[in-house]
Amino acid sequence: LLARSAAMAKPKKDPKIKSDKAQQKAERQAKSSDDSSWPRKILTACGALGAGVAVAALKERQESVEKILPTEEVLALLPKQSPATLWVSHAEHRHEPASKSVACVRREEDIEANSCMPPDTCARYVIDDLAKPHDVAIVRNMLEWLVAEAWGGGAGPPSVVDLHQGSISYKDKFVLLQKLMDFKNLTFTDEQIAAYNSVRDSVHQKARELFEAPGLKAEMSFFSHINSTKAAQNTHDEYWHPHIDTEQYSTFAVTSILYLNEHTTEYDGGAFRFADDDQAAKEPLGGPPGGAWSAVQPKQGRIVMFSSGRENVHHVEPVTAGVRMGLTMAFTCSQAKADSVLAWDGGPGSAALEMEE
Numbered sequence: 373l374l375a376r377s378a379a380m381a382k383p384k385k386d387p388k389i390k391s392d393k394a395q396q397k398a399e400r401q402a403k404s405s406d407d408s409s410w411p412r413k414i415l416t417a418c419g420a421l422g423a424g425v426a427v428a429a430l431k432e433r434q435e436s437v438e439k440i441l442p443t444e445e446v447l448a449l450l451p452k453q454s455p456a457t458l459w460v461s462h463a464e465h466r467h468e469p470a471s472k473s474v475a476c477v478r479r480e481e482d483i484e485a486n487s488c489m490p491p492d493t494c495a496r497y498v499i500d501d502l503a504k505p506h507d508v509a510i511v512r513n514m515l516e517w518l519v520a521e522a523w524g525g526g527a528g529p530p531s532v533v534d535l536h537q538g539s540i541s542y543k544d545k546f547v548l549l550q551k552l553m554d555f556k557n558l559t560f561t562d563e564q565i566a567a568y569n570s571v572r573d574s575v576h577q578k579a580r581e582l583f584e585a586p587g588l589k590a591e592m593s594f595f596s597h598i599n600s601t602k603a604a605q606n607t608h609d610e611y612w613h614p615h616i617d618t619e620q621y622s623t624f625a626v627t628s629i630l631y632l633n634e635h636t637t638e639y640d641g642g643a644f645r646f647a648d649d650d651q652a653a654k655e656p657l658g659g660p661p662g663g664a665w666s667a668v669q670p671k672q673g674r675i676v677m678f679s680s681g682r683e684n685v686h687h688v689e690p691v692t693a694g695v696r697m698g699l700t701m702a703f704t705c706s707q708a709k710a711d712s713v714l715a716w717d718g719g720p721g722s723a724a725l726e727m728e729e
Contacts, residue, residue: 374641378720388627439639439694442601448688449603451612456664460498462669469582470498477682479582479620482638485623486681488587488705494679496646497648498668502578503571503630508673510567513631514560515697517593518549521556527611529602529691533595535568537714538721544605550720568716571630572701576595579626579703581675589710591623591702598642600691614656614687617680620643623709624680624702631670632697639694643667644676647685656685670714 460470476494478486518533518540525531526541533539539546553559572593580588581661596611619622625718645665647653652663667689668676677685680702704710714722 377584388504396651413571416424419464439637440601441693445657446601446603447692450692453689454665454667455574456643458669458670459646459650459666462671464500466498467498467610471582472496474679474683476679479682481622482512482618482681484706485704485709486620486625489583489625489679493583493585494681494683495674496615496678496684497582499578499675499677500673502574503639503673503677504574505673507570508630508632509562510698511571512566512672512697514564515597515632515699518595519597521558522552524678525597526609527602528605529598529600530614531597531599532720533597534593535595536593536721538719538724548720548724550724562718565716565718571699575628575675575677575701576596576631578675578702579628583626583679585705587704587705588626589705589707590620591704591706591709593699593701593713595726596696596698596700597641598688598696600639600641600693600695612654612688612690616646616656616682616683616685617654618682619656621680621702623704624708626703627676627684628675628701628703630675630699631672631674632699633695634672635696639691639696641689641691642693642696643669645687645689646678653682653685660709670698 406655459472460466473495476491514531519525519531522531522542527543531542532546533541533549535549538549540549540552572590576588576590580586598611602609617627629644633639645667647655648664648666650663651659652665655661664690670673671716676685712722714725
């Protein structure tokens, strides 16, 4: 990653190119042809042979990646996990979504966010055949690249990248992504922009279908890059606590997570858990730990999707080796909130535009 970071930071410039715009295009092409961009190389080489060969080649490359391991001191800081029933395993491939219906629990404050949601469609889904492997590989590679360019991202385990807001974790704070891109003379490629929006659009349409809510609108989206070798520096780094999305993000109606890399071969731990009884569901409200939980093991390209209210208390198990990468995509019925999230076209994002104003 560091070698790729250095290569991308100093792209070769064609002396014949006069305009800044043409220069930026040449730099994007140079980055696209970088030998370290293995998902793009593999997918391009296998394109004529079909998606199956491409996926097999990507899997072979992933299996050759050594998981980075945390120290005993870092592992000792992680919380102990109560038992959970395995709902969907890493070994399974769901040609049809796995689903569980749950009774909706909506507060008065959630009315606007859920105004387009039917009253009885709260549920949990696990979907394996929605995101295109080609798009997943490009988006995963983009996240790795951005965190590497940010000198490893946050000081704690989770680094967060929000393309719509235009922010990225750096040490103990968020910084403007555009400032980083300008400092290192970097730009996003058309391929990266297309792959990200293709993934987000396909998940958006699936959410509308599964929850019978054609009025659902795209809301906040952000990447998470959880590095098991880093110790939590503050409570915000402790990503493993049970929580309720509508009480953290008041306008969520549906939440989804796309896993970008492979469980077991690239990281251990990091399973997604749902609360299955009252005791487990009360933990984020101040109740004691314990109760019944069901777990979904991640796999590259898998999507977990669920209604965002109290009916779906959830948490992530600590990552105990390697790096877990994901893309969270939320959806809402609130037009005002949807309007506040800029479409992403490779531009600087809303935070940078606010700074300019």
